[in-house]
Amino acid sequence: MAGLRVAITGASGRMGGELVDAATDRDDVAFVLAASRTPEVVPSGDAPGAADAVVADADLGAALRDREIDVLVDFTVPESSVDYLEAAADAGVAVVVGTTGYGEDGRATLDAVAERVPLLKASNFSRGVAALRRAVRATVPALDGYDVEVTETHHNGKLDAPSGTALTILDDVEGARGDDADRVHGREGEQPRTGDEIGVHARRAGDIAGEHEILLAGNNEVLELTHRAGSRSIFAAGALDAAAWLAGRDPGRYDFDAVLEPDGEDRADEGNPR
């Protein structure tokens, strides 16, 4: 491919801005189209970190075709995301999805879109969290019967709780245990722990980019597995790596692990569904 042509939705958002900035900096990206509900506040033109073109989100479908976009990268909210992804599918454009918090309808739309174009969704595009998930899947069976509590901490502007990453990790824990645990969110009053429950805790404060901790305790010992994002740049880099990897592939659902293991098999599966 001569150079990747990417579109980024929600360009005035925290991740949208980070993605536009990172994409304009990459040698493998030839063109950056930004889409926003408020295009007038998104920088474009020759300034460093500015998109090559900015359009109103209502004009996204036409712009994807006119600008010959290869991949759409969406980190917005579920309500807008489903419209953006359908516009991409109509235009035959691949999609990388970082948005979290979908309900059942949103997840069904993702499945339908993946039948028409390549779709890679991850609740977390950092390499560290991908490694953390591998560690969780290996550790939980090794510590059979230990109590597990998952805690996530994010900035005070985050909408969804628990985070998509925490939900993915909970799926990993349950998959490794081979059962569906009772997920207990927070704890208040007289509420002792029951046998195989998993405690889930969501904290919101300041400008924390994202922290996830898995606590395993039993047998007079404690093991803590923790990932801390230092900035959003790691998510943007991972998502753009995924976009470069996804362009030109067949329709279907792809997993971020396949991007990180380029010599491994292409895995089009249901992984990282949140």
Ligand SMILES: NC(=O)C1=CN([C@@H]2O[C@H](COP(=O)(O)OP(=O)(O)OC[C@H]3O[C@@H](n4cnc5c(N)ncnc54)[C@H](OP(=O)(O)O)[C@@H]3O)[C@@H](O)[C@H]2O)C=CC1
């Ligand atoms: N998978 C991953 O690695 C990561 C995922 N995320 C996820 O990305 C998503 C975005 O996070 P973040 O950038 O912090 O969020 P922000 O609130 O900062 O940005 C979301 C943007 O979405 C756009 N948007 C379009 N429609 C709506 C709507 N109806 N309501 C609100 N916003 C709308 C807006 O941009 P505009 O006005 O320009 O259209 C808005 O700024 C979240 O779901 C978050 O969990 C975040 C970090 C990493």
Ligand SMILES: O=C(O)C1=N[C@H](C(=O)O)C[C@H](O)C1
């Ligand atoms: O909203 C965020 O900021 C983040 N959201 C993702 C999630 O919900 O897991 C990933 C990351 O932790 C940052």
